[in-house]
Structures are given as C-alpha cells and as structure tokens.
Amino acid sequence: MIVFNQINENTYCDSVTLVVISNKLSFIEGIKTALVMMGTTYNKQLMRQSGLLTEQGEKAQATDLIIGLEGEHDEAVQKALSIVMAELGYSKDPESRAFLTNRLKGNIGLIGTAGAGLREIAAIIAKNNSGITQIIKIEQKKVEEVIIKNELLKGLNSLKEDKETKIILIAAKLFHDDVMKEIITAIKNIAKPVVTCFLGGAPTLVEESGALAMGTLEDAAHAAIKLANGKEVEKINFTLADNQLKEWILQESCQLKTNQLFIRGLFLSQPHFYESLFIMKEKKFPIYSNIVSKDTMSLEKVTISKNHTLLHLTENQFTQNLSDNALRLERISEEAKKEDVAVILLDLIINCSTHEDFTQELSQAIQEAKKSAVDEGRYLCVVASVCGIDRGSQNIMKQEELLRQAGAIVMPSNAQATRLAILITENSR
Numbered sequence: 001m002i003v004f005n006q007i008n009e010n011t012y013c014d015s016v017t018l019v020v021i022s023n024k025l026s027f028i029e030g031i032k033t034a035l036v037m038m039g040t041t042y043n044k045q046l047m048r049q050s051g052l053l054t055e056q057g058e059k060a061q062a063t064d065l066i067i068g069l070e071g072e073h074d075e076a077v078q079k080a081l082s083i084v085m086a087e088l089g090y091s092k093d094p095e096s097r098a099f100l101t102n103r104l105k106g107n108i109g110l111i112g113t114a115g116a117g118l119r120e121i122a123a124i125i126a127k128n129n130s131g132i133t134q135i136i137k138i139e140q141k142k143v144e145e146v147i148i149k150n151e152l153l154k155g156l157n158s159l160k161e162d163k164e165t166k167i168i169l170i171a172a173k174l175f176h177d178d179v180m181k182e183i184i185t186a187i188k189n190i191a192k193p194v195v196t197c198f199l200g201g202a203p204t205l206v207e208e209s210g211a212l213a214m215g216t217l218e219d220a221a222h223a224a225i226k227l228a229n230g231k232e233v234e235k236i237n238f239t240l241a242d243n244q245l246k247e248w249i250l251q252e253s254c255q256l257k258t259n260q261l262f263i264r265g266l267f268l269s270q271p272h273f274y275e276s277l278f279i280m281k282e283k284k285f286p287i288y289s290n291i292v293s294k295d296t297m298s299l300e301k302v303t304i305s306k307n308h309t310l311l312h313l314t315e316n317q318f319t320q321n322l323s324d325n326a327l328r329l330e331r332i333s334e335e336a337k338k339e340d341v342a343v344i345l346l347d348l349i350i351n352c353s354t355h356e357d358f359t360q361e362l363s364q365a366i367q368e369a370k371k372s373a374v375d376e377g378r379y380l381c382v383v384a385s386v387c388g389i390d391r392g393s394q395n396i397m398k399q400e401e402l403l404r405q406a407g408a409i410v411m412p413s414n415a416q417a418t419r420l421a422i423l424i425t426e427n428s429r
Helices: 015-025 041-049 074-088 115-127 145-161 177-188 203-209 217-228 242-253 270-282 326-336 358-375 396-405 414-427
Strands: 002-008 031-038 065-071 105-112 132-137 167-173 194-199 262-267 309-312 341-349 381-387 409-411
Touching: 002 074, 015 031, 015 074, 031 041, 031 074, 041 065, 065 074, 105 115, 105 145, 105 217, 115 132, 115 167, 115 217, 115 270, 115 381, 132 145, 145 167, 145 177, 167 217, 167 270, 177 194, 177 203, 194 203, 194 217, 194 270, 217 270, 217 414, 242 414, 262 270, 262 326, 262 414, 270 309, 270 414, 326 341, 326 358, 341 358, 341 414, 358 381, 358 396, 381 396, 381 414, 396 409, 409 414
Parallel strands: 105 132, 105 167, 167 194, 262 309, 262 341, 341 381, 381 409
Antiparallel strands: 002 065, 031 065
C-alpha cells in the first residue's frame, strides 16, 4: 500500500466540498482510504488515526489543505490526485478555484466565508440569466478571525477597485462586534452598491453602512440581480405560482395527523442551516439544534431531535472522518419513525459532485422513510431544494426529478423550501 500526502498551502475550501470530494475518491479502483481536509490540529489527528498522515502532512498549517490517500498502486493515487485538482477547480480557474466553475459573466462580484452559500447565490444569479465577475471565498472554519477579517477586507478592496464589478455581494457568517465594525467601515468607503447577508445575524446590524442588508441568501441574490439591472429591489417569498403552492399546502397538510406538528431540518450546508433558522425565527418558532446560538436551544443529545429541530450534520459532533452522506440517510430513517414529525427539510448540493449514486441514495432514503410512516398509519412530508448551476456534468433537472419521484416536494431554493415547510405545518393545525 502507498500512503501519499500533498499539502496545498493557503488553500481554503468549505467542509461540504471536502465531504463530497473525499467520498468520491473512495469509489476509485485501487484507493482504500481518502480524506481531503483543512490542516487543523483536530483534522490532522483524524488523519493520523486513519493511518493517512505522513511526515510531510504533519507540516500542514490550519490554513493549508491536506490531501491524504492510501492506494494499492501509484496509478490509483495519481488518478485520485488529479480528480481532487479538478474538483477544486485548479484546471479551470486557479484564482477562485471551484467557486468559479461554470460561471456566467456579468457585473456582480461575490465575496464571503459561506462556501455553499456563495454557490447558492451563484446558482440563483445564473438561473436569472445574470452573471458574476469573480467569487472570493475565504475559509472561516477553525481559522483565526483576525485572518478571516484581513482576507475579507482585502477581498472587498479588490472588488472595489475592479472596473468590471458594479455590484458587490457579501455572504458570511456573523462576526464578533469589533470585526463587524471594521467591515461596516470598509463598506461605507465603497461607492458601488453593496448587498450583504450575514448569516446568524439580523439585517439591521449593518444598516449604518449604507449596504442593502438581506436576511437570506436568496433575497441577497435577487437584490444584487435587481441592482445590476437597474430595477427596484424587493424581497422574495416564492417564485412559483400561487395555485401550485396552495395545492401543495392543502395536499400535504390534510394528510397529517393532529399530533404531527414539527419540522426536522437535516442540512449538509451550514449557510442553508442558518438561512432556515433565520426564516423560522422570524415566524417565532422555537428551535432546537446542535449549533449553539442565541436563537437556538440545545439538544440534550444531538442524536435525538426534539420539537422543531434544525441540524448541521457536518459538525464534529456527527462527523469523525468527513466520509459521505450515510449519516443523513440514517437520520432521515430515524426522524420518519417519530410520531410528531410533519416535515423533513433537506438540502442537496451538487455543484461539486459526489459519486454518481449520491442523489439516488438520498431518493431511496426518502422513499423508504415515507413508506415507513405509511406502514405506521401516518403521512410524512419531505421538502427539499437542490443547489447547483445547471451547466455542468450533473443536470439539475435530473437530480430534482429523482427527488420528486421519491415523493419529495422540490423547491427552487432552500429559503422557499423552508417557507413551504412552515406553511404546511401551520395549515395542519
């Protein structure tokens, strides 16, 4: 067996992307184990325990990316390495890596720490036939906030000076107060229109900056599109026809029993988690979660949901090796057994692909969950959204159709999926 490490210095990538890349590599013939991780102390410990950390890998810093491969022969290792490079976007755009894959050219510049959130925004912009100049992704997980702040301020200045960028959109998790003050000051000094979405915080936090502050990724994307086209900005609740929404709400809610009251959100994307949390808190829903914040209540055990529960499933409480989607598949099955569950809310990110059966596995889990509920004399509603730009090897419509065939309602965005889940549960009371 060959154990190989490669360190890509100062290379940032979000955890969701690393999860799906690591999973895809495990299906390559001749590869026994594969992990792609940021070089934090915790992650290096996981790689060490898996027998994947070499002397070279030990040198990685928290801001570096480590590729760890165990293969039967050099050919398999090299094939896996080339796939990692392609998935990260090195062969396409070394400046912004995977986040500029399949982009449409336009005048909107994106910057932020929310990797999957930036991808969601880019997807919405593409769906509306608008485009971007560049996407600047800054790693936030397990990196010192001062580094994040400095990189964000540098990125903002870059977009400020870029002649092709007419609109700037910032999507990031909320920072501490002193960092937010510096960011607000920087925004004040930008003459171009700026749209912000600080996940986990109220839009009013950045009002003094002069930016257009939005609470959801979707609203931020649509605001940037409107500004780019010289149109008036308005918030988006749904982009589907009212009669279709009413049909779904009635169809789903009338099949629920009186004790089926709660939503269970199972997210692989942290930005989607925070987006759904923001929307549900607006409706005054009390939320239990594995993420500790002022807007959530802690679960006694993260493996046991309670009432309205939103989970970010790529947190360390759940994942010990960034392997695959198996955890969520198991959790869907568990939640389907709960008599008080009305709706299971899911996100699917396919811009950076997993193995070919990824969506098929999720669809099968949904189908089995709905059947198990029926077998116990109940109905189970599943609402999902698919995040990706319909220009790559994986066709969005095909993935959505697989989920529909399994019995899920597929919405145009995570925000709309969350709003529909709320309306279904409210209408069933």
